[in-house]
Amino acid sequence: MTQHDNSLSRTALVVVAHHRTDSLTAHTARRTAARLEAAGYRVDLLDLHAEGFDPRMNAADQPDWGNREKAYSDEVHAHMRRILDADVVVAVFPVYWQSVPAVLKGWIDRVWNYGFAYGRSKPRLAGKRILWLALAGATSDDPVVEGMQAVLETNLSEGIASYCGFSQSTVGLLTDAEERPQRVDAEGNLLVGEAVSGAEREAQYADFDRRARELVEKFVAEERAGA
Numbered sequence: 094m095t096q097h098d099n100s101l102s103r104t105a106l107v108v109v110a111h112h113r114t115d116s117l118t119a120h121t122a123r124r125t126a127a128r129l130e131a132a133g134y135r136v137d138l139l140d141l142h143a144e145g146f147d148p149r150m151n152a153a154d155q156p157d158w159g160n161r162e163k164a165y166s167d168e169v170h171a172h173m174r175r176i177l178d179a180d181v182v183v184a185v186f187p188v189y190w191q192s193v194p195a196v197l198k199g200w201i202d203r204v205w206n207y208g209f210a211y212g213r214s215k216p217r218l219a220g221k222r223i224l225w226l227a228l229a230g231a232t233s234d235d236p237v238v239e240g241m242q243a244v245l246e247t248n249l250s251e252g253i254a255s256y257c258g259f260s261q262s263t264v265g266l267l268t269d270a271e272e273r274p275q276r277v278d279a280e281g282n283l284l285v286g287e288a289v290s291g292a293e294r295e296a297q298y299a300d301f302d303r304r305a306r307e308l309v310e311k312f313v314a315e316e317r318a319g320a
């Protein structure tokens with residue numbers, strides 16, 4: 094039997110939160126999906142913008158604390174199904190205000206709902222693993238990065254994934270996602286550098302792709318090892 098045998102294959106839900114298909118985020122999501130497929134995963138690619146996901150909470154999907162069996166909207170139930178079918182989830186998104194963009198936040202708000210994602214003695218998402226691939230405009234040497242990593246881990250790994258029973262949650266922070274390097278100085282000014290070009294630019298993107306690939310490969314290796 095090969096790793097592509099259906100009885101052995103694992104499913105990865107790759108969630109993309111970006112409004113442009115030519116963005117670095119979308120590019121990174123496509124490469125991530127290809128890498129997961131090469132590693133033997135069946136990939137379900139969920140492009141929240143392309144699928145027209147509405148991140149706004151509504152009455153149908155608002156939790157009823159007295160009823161964890163509440164029937165949410167059909168749209169939300171379809172998304173819940175896709176999460177249940179996945180062994181691993183990989184969310185790829187740009188960091189907005191040291192957090193996730195609204196479309197991803199709304200997907201979590203509406204879909205990772207009471208009675209499904211949390212609020213049960215046997216959580217339905219228990220044992221799943223998640224990788225958050227977070228693209229940040231800040232450069233790696235910006236002192237803001239350490240706090241950004243910490244706040245994302247607290248929010249996404251502790252506040253959400255662990256709360257919902259995931260057995261592993263990794264925040265992979267990909268700095269230097271902007272063509273023109275961004276840095277905040279001591280006074281809080283945003284310093285925007287010059288865009289590089291030619292071979293230097295190629296090297297910058299190759300390095301970015303390498304860092305993204307290493308995060309995905311490490312995540313896959315840990316899943317395989319059951320670490």
Ligand SMILES: Cc1cc2nc3c(=O)[nH]c(=O)nc-3n(C[C@H](O)[C@H](O)[C@H](O)COP(=O)(O)O)c2cc1C
Nearest residue numbers: 116117118187188189190191228229230231270271
């Ligand atoms: C509304 C908004 C908020 C942002 N907040 C942050 C931030 O808190 N930290 C950071 O490093 N970059 C921040 N950025 C920069 C984005 O992370 C960066 O533009 C993005 O990762 C580039 O990837 P893309 O080309 O796929 O959009 C922000 C950008 C926008 C538009």
